[in-house]
Amino acid sequence: MAPILTTNPTVTLTPEPLTPANFAQFGTAVVSPLPRELNVATAPSSLPSHNPTPVLANQNSALKYSPISPLLDRYNGSPSGQPSEARMTMFCCFPRKLRSVQSGQLEKEAFDVRILERHPFTNQTFIPVDLSAHSKVGEGEEEPLFLVVVAPTLKGQTATAKNEKGETVSIQDPPDLKNVKAFVARGGQAVTYGVGTWHAPMVVLGKRRVDFVVVQFVNGVGDEDCQEAAFGEGVVVDLGKKGQLGRVENQPRLWPAKL
């Protein structure tokens, strides 16, 4: 069981659409640099500038952007010195239960954040897969949505927590719960949590399961692979009017309108 922090603030967060710019402090939001309508390989020189600059590949039938999100292995700094290996995992994530909140006449939904975790020596990328086979976006079935919840690290600080035996323990470099941030990501986006970035276990919204391929490094030493901090009620993500989050008109603009 994760140690439970002895104090936590009362904060209500409004999630923002996930974009590379607003997530940069916490890792990488991986999104297509191209509009959905572009279906013919186009010379990189006629595209808006992009970092990394794409090159034509695959007999000029692909635009290759590389690298897009680094794979970082910092286990050489781990206390045990145990060697690490690259690991690909599948997380099949089922929709979370949300809390209904009556706000005047409005029925709203909220997600209560009660635990954060981090991987101190590796970054970790969640890539949603198998989205198209059973989805008909725009024909009544919802586009997959997931909530990415992250917190800055209070570097050099120590927080007090209770372990499962009721003993007092310390959490080094704990999460800054006053400055937790929440982002809404859509099916076509992947997310990389930076090395040591505190984040909530994946939160799938809506009605359908989302399967993610997850890429990271591991060394098999529990506390070096994953650290957790649980806390009491108080950190709440306000998801707005019930059922409205996935509506098409609420979609963030990720691509330029025209090339």
Ligand SMILES: NC(=O)N[C@@H](O)C(=O)O
């Ligand atoms: N993020 C998430 O859902 N889970 C992990 O980070 C994990 O390693 O368990």
